[in-house]
Amino acid sequence: MARVTDRLPSNAPGDLYVDRSCIDCDLCRQLAPATFARDDRAGQSYVHAQPADDAARHRALMALVTCPTASIGMTRKLDTRAASRAFPAEVPGVPDVRFCGFASADSYGASSWLVVRPGGNVLVDSPRAAATLVDRVAALGGVRWMFLTHRDDVADHAAWRERFGCERVLHRDDLSAGTRDVERVIDGHEPVRLDDDLLVIPVPGHTRGSSALLYRPAGREAVLFSGDHVWADDDERGLDAGRDVCWHSWPEQRRSVARLAGHAFTHVLPGHGRPFHATSPAAMRDAVLALARAMA
Ligand code: SF4
Incomplete structure (x- = not known):
């Protein structure tokens, strides 16, 4: 729960505020x-303008239920049920894929994604297993695979496995005590096909696995779905890595970034950082190669 006594002084006057527990995950x-908005000096978010209408209020409440650290609060009680039920939320320009919201502090506020597909849905990394989200995912067909991009963003993986019986997928080099019993372990550096439309591409670097x-x-x-390997750069016109x-x-x-140039894709949906949408696979390849050069 956000604490009004910890309200950041930078917040605009009004009901909605961010408190000093914000970890700057960027999701709000x-x-x-x-x-x-971001206070660059403090490295935290703040309310730069109170929501002016119902649409803005709804988006702000979606941010409130997504915040991994419950750092967003209100001085009067508002109904967050509609905002909670808005997840998994459609991703503009990317049919079949939804943003799960409900970020977990255990994964430092990483984004997680649901791919809704006839052959079985894929949950990419782990949101909080909040009851509302679990029910909404069930209504969309449940989870066939849970793809874990790396060791840091596994959060509530065991609860999702228990609820949906999904097959969890993780590279051997990122197994830990909490994930050693995952159902599908990826080995080596060669791509592994999960299904006709799903290819696992090992990209060692951020972590070994x-x-x-x-x-x-x-x-x-x-x-x-890139995990913490690559994401959009600051002006969202290219790719970046940290x-x-x-x-x-x-x-x-x-080297892992350079190898991505051998695969055709148009959208990058990361764990941390912002999504990047290219105009074509060729434009994405140019962005990948530009990043590889910049990293040298
Ligand atoms: S979602 Fe929460 S933790 Fe993340 S930047 Fe916003 S207030 Fe901070």
Whole structure:
């Protein structure tokens, strides 16, 4: 629960506020940019403008239920049920894929995604197993696979497995005490096919066992779920990666980025950082190669 006594002084006057427990995960700013902004000096979010209408209020409440640290609060009670039921939320321009919201502090507020497909849904990384979200995912067909991009974003994986009996997929090099019993272990550096439209691509670097998932629905643009390997750069016109959050090997991460140029896709949906949407697979390949050069 956010504490009004910890309300940041930068918040605009009004009901909605961010308190000092914010960990700067960026999700509120992605969901409700009309309401939330970043205080660069503090490295935290704040309410730069109170919601002006019902639509803005709904997006702000979606941010409130997504916040991994419950750092967003209100001084009067508002009904968050509609905002909770809005997840998994559609992703503009990316059919079949939904953003799960309900980020977990255990994964430092990483995004998780649901791919809704006839052959069985895929949950990419773990949101909080909140009852409302679990019910909404069940209504969309449940979870066939739970793809874990790397060791850091596994959060409530066991609860999702217990509820849906999904097959959890994780690279051997990122197994830990909490994930050693996952059902599908990926080995080596070669891509592994899960299904006709699903390809696991090992991308060691951020962690030793980081992997991406390539989803290529027939006749439509392909999507790369990149975990913490790559994400949009600051102006969202190219790709970026984080040397300061590279826990295993920066040279290996650069080689993994370069190898991505051999795969065709148009959208990147990451764990941390912002999504990146290219205009074509060729434009995405250019962005991948530009990032590989910049990392050298
Ligand atoms: S969602 Fe919560 S933790 Fe993340 S930036 Fe916003 S207030 Fe901070």
